[in-house]
Every structure is written in C-alpha cells, then in structure tokens.
Amino acid sequence: MRIFDPHIHMTSRTTDDYERMAAAGVQAIVEPAFWLGQPRTSVGTFVDYFDGLLGWEPFRASQFGIRHHCTIALNPKEANDPRCVEVLDLLPRYLAKDGVVAVGEIGFDSMTAEEDRAFATQLELAVRFDLPALVHTPHRDKARGTERTLALVAQSGIAPERVVIDHLNEVTIELVHDTGCWLGFSIYPETKMSPDRMVALLRRYGPERILVNSAADWGRSDPLLTRATGEAMLAAGFTDGDVDRVLWRNPVDFYAQSGRLELTDVGAVAATHAGNSILRGGD
Ligand SMILES: [Zn+2]
Numbered sequence: 001m002r003i004f005d006p007h008i009h010m011t012s013r014t015t016d017d018y019e020r021m022a023a024a025g026v027q028a029i030v031e032p033a034f035w036l037g038q039p040r041t042s043v044g045t046f047v048d049y050f051d052g053l054l055g056w057e058p059f060r061a062s063q064f065g066i067r068h069h070c071t072i073a074l075n076p077k078e079a080n081d082p083r084c085v086e087v088l089d090l091l092p093r094y095l096a097k098d099g100v101v102a103v104g105e106i107g108f109d110s111m112t113a114e115e116d117r118a119f120a121t122q123l124e125l126a127v128r129f130d131l132p133a134l135v136h137t138p139h140r141d142k143a144r145g146t147e148r149t150l151a152l153v154a155q156s157g158i159a160p161e162r163v164v165i166d167h168l169n170e171v172t173i174e175l176v177h178d179t180g181c182w183l184g185f186s187i188y189p190e191t192k193m194s195p196d197r198m199v200a201l202l203r204r205y206g207p208e209r210i211l212v213n214s215a216a217d218w219g220r221s222d223p224l225l226t227r228a229t230g231e232a233m234l235a236a237g238f239t240d241g242d243v244d245r246v247l248w249r250n251p252v253d254f255y256a257q258s259g260r261l262e263l264t265d266v267g268a269v270a271a272t273h274a275g276n277s278i279l280r281g282g283d
Contacts, residue, residue: 001024001025001230001240001243001244002025002027002247002248003024003025003026003027003028003227004247004251005026005028005214005223006029006164006211006251007032007166007186007213007214007215008029008030008031008213009034010029010031010057010060010068011031011049012218013223015060017216018060018063018064018066019064020223021066021223022065022066024224024227025227026223026227027065027066027266027267028066028069028251029067029068029069030068030070030071030251031069031071032073032102032104032134033049033053033071033072033105034217035075035078037218039081040081040084046084046087053072054070054094054097054099058070067263067266069100069101069260069262070100071100071101071102071134072094072095072103073104073105073134074087074088074091074106074118075106076105076106076107076108076119076138077110079119088121091122091125092129095131096129098262100131100258100260101132101255101258101261102133103123103125103132104134104136105134105135105166106118106123106133106135107119107137107145107166108148109136110138110140116152119149119152120152120156123156123158126156127156130258130259131162131258133158134184135149135153135165136166136167137165137167139167142167143171147175149165150175150179150181153181160179160180161180161182161257163181164211164254165184166185166211167184167186167192168184169192169193169197170197177205182210182211183211184213185211185212185213186214186215187212187214187226188215188225189220189221195228195229195231196232199229202242202246203236207242207245207246209250210246211246211250213226230247233246
C-alpha cells in the first residue's frame, strides 16, 4: 500500500513516527503551516518556521525515504493577532519557492472580521501564484463555518477544483460535495472521523475528489491512521485500486496542480531507506 498523507504536521512529531510511517507505506507527505500551540509574538518566528518547513523538515523526511512538501500561510487562529498579521507581506517570497505546493492552512477559526480579511487576502495570493489552497474548517460551529468558507471561496474567483475544504465530517460533506472543491477528511484516534466512519462515507459518496489525512500534530493524533483507513477499506470490500486512488492518486492529482510536486523515484528511494534510522539527534 503506497500512501501520500496530504496533511500532517511533522515538525511536531518524532523520528519514531517517520520510521513507523515509512514502514506502513507512507512515501510522500504535505506539511501545512499552522498554529504551534504557543502563540507567536513576532513575524520573525514565522520566518524561521517557514524556513524549517522548506529546509530541515524535508531533509529529516528524506532520511526515512519520505518525500516532503509544504503549504505556507498565516493560520486562521493567528490571523486575529496584530503581532502576526504582518506575515502576510512576507508570504509572496515563500509562495514563489519550489517546495511549496499550496497556500494553507487558511480559513476560519472563530469567524472574526480579521480572519475574513486574512482568508480573502490569501485566496487572492493563491490565484496570483497559481497555487491550490488548503482550507481548514473550524472545530466549533463547523456547519456555519463551512458555509461561510464556501461563500468566500466562490467570491475569490479561485477555481473550485484547486481548493480542498478540510476536516469535513458526515454533516459538512453535504455542503461541499457538489461545489467542485476537493473534500478533506482528518482521521483521529478519538474525536472527528474514524477509519470506519470514513469507509461509510466512501461507500456512500465514492472516492472522487476525496483526500484522507492524519492531520497528526502536537495534540492527540496518529500518523498511521491513513494506513488504518486503507486497511478498513480493504476489509469492507474496496479493491487495492480504490485504496490507491484515495491514499495516493487523489493527493497526487490535487497537489500536482501546483506544478511543483516532485515524486520522481519516490518508490525506489523508499525501498533503499526502508528500515534505516540514520538521523542523529541535535546533541
Ligand atoms: Zn492542520
């Protein structure tokens, strides 16, 4: 089973995770820029973080045979902090770089006027840089947040097939399904979607435009839940081809729209590195 995790925050994870992911078939990932838990107090910390997403983290992933790309943005939560908003002026410098395959995560957290502005500005940047957009939907008041998200996306003029609306569930899939946007689902250990609930949605809606991710980060999460979803699909009677479509070809098709997805020899690299743990610590 080859797996492309289209949304995972490896900066928050250990080398053990990289090892287990490689052993489970994860060969490529996209790491969206997001909130670090501890609020940032200046734009300089964004610069260091973005540089890490483009430099150190792809190197770290490569030690385990995993191809790493990222998305760059001001996240919805920190769009409310005046100390952070200036980073919007720095984004063009990063959106021009090769390893960046989308603008994201953008969207709503508490649905404030500040979030509205940052979201609209960054959709404009996606259009200007000819990049797809990765859109986070809020944890609270998700249905209303998804509706407002879709309204802003429509207003922005970005082509719907270049947008993924992420963290959907059984309720919000109904709102997004006929819009032409891609549908993202985060599989979590306890809250939100589980592998079995994901399989039920795939049965009902089919695999078209569906992206499944672990969204693993510094919270309770599990980078192997993409694999668990593939296993649950097979147990439910889906074919290997269906699993490959959802866990590999769909994310490839979505991010290939950036023109920057670099997957040459990725399988061969994974085979060479399988079982190796060669990254030493920072000691
Ligand atoms: Zn995320």
